[in-house]
Every structure is written in structure tokens, then in C-alpha cells.
């Protein structure tokens with residue numbers, strides 16, 4: 001059935017509580033963003049504000065996939081303040097749909113925030129998400145993958161060694177759970193990888209500093225046998241500035257890639273996150289079987305890159321970083337170089353932009369720069385995690401994200417670029433990428 005145009009849908013909603021909702025949300029400007037799917041609007045708002053859970057919504061945590069804390073905390077409060085044990089009971093993601101606003105099915109990563117206006121409650125046997133008193137949509141939680149239920153020799157559970165996110169699409173291999181950029185002078189100011197490590201260990205979660213290749217291969221074998229959903233894996237973790245297990249960063253991550261790709265050739269799209277390296281180094285990753293390279297540049301503005309990514313700025317430098325991104329396209333092909341930026345952090349005090357428009361202008365300049373070279377960056381939604389240097393900031397305004405989604409898509413269309421590979425399907429109602437709505441607003445398939 002063809003979906004009604006947005007404005008028709010909007011008019012039909014006037015009869016219910018939509019205008020009330022807009023007023024509550026302070027979003028009377030939504031009419032200016034009718035090109036953005038309503039689903040993307042709610043998704044971005046849930047990502048920036050987090051989600052609260054009623055006790056009724058977390059009563060049966062053995063029946064769904066809970067948060068595996070796959071790399072960062074992505075929560076708005078520390079674990080020790082989670083009086084409802086949300087860190088053990090909250091789902092990894094939610095999928096909302098239908099409800100008063102006839103929303104298409106939309107996957108959102110869970111960022112725990114008991115103070116969020118978005119709250120999930122079990123009512124009449126159905127999970128529902130509310131904004132204040134307004135019922136927005138019905139909710140489902142992700143199923144526990146079959147391979148999680150099998151027995152392995154590895155001492156730690158599959159959800160620690162090789163969890164899946166993005167509704168089962170992406171196997172997330174954080175093989176190094178710390179970063180050698182350490183302390184305020186070096187760590188990225190928005191990143192809680194080292195803080196998260198400490199709080200998870202303290203809470204009793206079986207976190208692994210450096211994962212063994214044998215454990216990973218064993219769980220991947222389980223995925224190979226019992227799973228039909230996962231389409232990609234990402235090798236990732238903190239930066240290696242000196243050496244780790246006697247190897248530099250390229251050799252450290254490259255060894256995992258090489259062994260995995262020899263054992264399971266072509267089984268999943270292979271992706272890696274490392275710092276930006278010279279061509280002769282990234283060739284080694286390509287030779288190890290990596291298809292997609294994520295040298296994340298985090299923030300486009302020069303001053304903010306230096307202030308908020310002090311380790312990266314000092315050890316590699318912004319100019320080198322961005323040059324290496326462009327040059328690595330000669331190794332992987334343009335569409336297979338996908339650097340991430342942390343959307344919204346450029347508005348963080350004390351050094352950030354003072355207006356949304358200034359932040360958008362800067363960030364879209366960066367998007368245009370990379371896309372003009374055939375490279376589509378992607379973005380995650382900044383979460384002011386409490387232990388980070390920038391953790392006392394409020395999240396970036398929703399208006400920023402609406403302008404970003406619109407600008408990003410316009411530039412992507414201007415350069416006639418393909419849907420970035422390795423993220424599953426694109427489009428509202430189809431996308432599974434869960435930490436920003438960038439895939440929800442694109443159209444087409446990664447084959448185009």
C-alpha cells in the first residue's frame with residue numbers, strides 16, 4: 001500500500017494529540033522539515049535524549065537481547081546510578097512502529113536515561129513508547145540470536161566476544177577494549193571507552209581487554225552455523241599509539257582480519273576502524289581481506305579537532321588525517337572508505353560553536369569535501385556520557401540533527417553517490433543502522 005504523503009498524514013493527526021506533542025517537544029518548526037521522515041525525527045530525538053524504562057518494560061530480561069555494551073557506554077548516567085538495573089536489563093535496541101502516528105518500523109540504539117521524556121511501558125501486554133502522556137508507537141525488543149544460546153569452550157559469553165547490533169546485521173568485534181590515548185590530554189573529549197571499561201569491570205561484567213583470536217573464531221563459527229541475519233563484521237577498539245602484544249595498530253587489527261578472512265572467506269562484509277594511516281600501511285589491511293575502512297575524523301572544524309581530539313591532533317594531525325582518508329580511497333575504492341563523525345559534538349561547550357547554523361555550516365563543509373572525492377562519511381549521534389570531558393553538556397538540539405540530515409542527503413544527491421555499503425538496507429521503515437538516522441533518510445540500495 002502506498003504511504004500517504006507526509007502532510008496528509010500530519011493533517012489526519014491533528015485530530016489526536018500531535019499538536020500537543022509538538023508543543024511539548026517545542027518543535028513548532030517541524031512543518032519546515034516535512035522532507036525528513038517522521039520516523040527519523042523521533043529516532044534522532046531518542047538518540048540524543050536517551051530512553052527511560054518503566055519497571056514493567058524490563059520485567060523479563062531473559063526473553064530478549066540485552067545491552068552488551070559493545071564498545072562505549074552510550075548511556076546518560078553512570079552504571080552505579082541505575083537503580084532499576086537497566087544496565088543488565090535494557091534491550092540493546094528497540095524497534096518502534098505503528099501507534100497514533102502510523103510510524104514505519106524504526107530501529108534505535110538504547111541509551112539509558114531515566115530522566116528522558118521517552119519512556120517505554122508494558123501496557124495491556126504490549127510494549128509502548130510514550131513521550132510524556134502521549135503514546136507514540138508500539139515497541140519490540142531484539143530477539144536473542146540463536147548462536148548466543150549455544151555452548152562454547154570460550155570462558156566468556158558470545159555477547160561479550162562477538163555481539164551483534166543493528167538488529168542482528170552487524171557483528172561488532174571490539175578486540176581491544178581500551179585506548180592508548182589516555183587522560184584528558186589525549187583521549188577524545190566525547191569518548192568514554194576507558195571510563196566505560198572501568199565501570200563495567202566494577203559492575204562485574206565479563207569485559208575482555210584484548211580478545212583472543214581463538215575465542216573470536218569459535219563464536220564466529222557459531223554465527224556461521226546458526227545465524228542467517230548478520231551481513232557484516234566490524235573490527236574495532238581503541239587506538240594503539242605504541243605497541244600492543246608487540247604489534248603496531250595496523251598489524252594488531254590486521255592479524256585478526258587476516259585470520260578471520262582466511263577461515264570465513266566472503267562470509268560477511270569485512271570492516272575495520274583504525275586511525276588514518278599512509279597508503280603503504282592501509283594496503284596491509286586490504287591484503288588482510290578488509291573491504292571497508294573507517295578512519296574516523298570525528299569533527300571537521302580544525303580548532304575543535306585539536307581541542308576535542310587532542311591525541312589524534314598531536315600524534316597524526318588534522319591535515320595528515322584528512323589527506324590519508326582521501327588517499328586510502330585508492331586502496332579500497334571511494335565508496336569503501338567511510339569515515340565517521342560524531343554529530344552534535346561541535347556544539348559542545350566550552351569550545352564549540354555557539355549557533356546551530358555555524359555548526360551545520362562547518363560540518364557540511366566537511367561532508368562536501370569528502371563527498372566531492374566520492375567518499376561518504378557517516379555519522380553517529382553524540383551522547384554526552386557522564387564520565388567524558390564533555391559529559392556535562394546538554395545534547396545537541398534536535399533542530400541541528402534535522403538540518404544535518406537534510407544537508408547530508410542533499411550533498412549525497414549532488415554527487416550522485418551510492419548508498420554506503422556495510423550498513424544494511426537504506427530508507428525509512430527499512431534501515432537497521434541504529435546510532436543515527438542517516439541511513440533512514442537515504443534511498444536506494446548499496447548495489448547502485
Ligand code: SF4
Nearest residue numbers: 179187188191238239
Ligand atoms: S581515538 Fe578517541 S574516539 Fe577512538 S577510542 Fe581513543 S579516545 Fe575514543
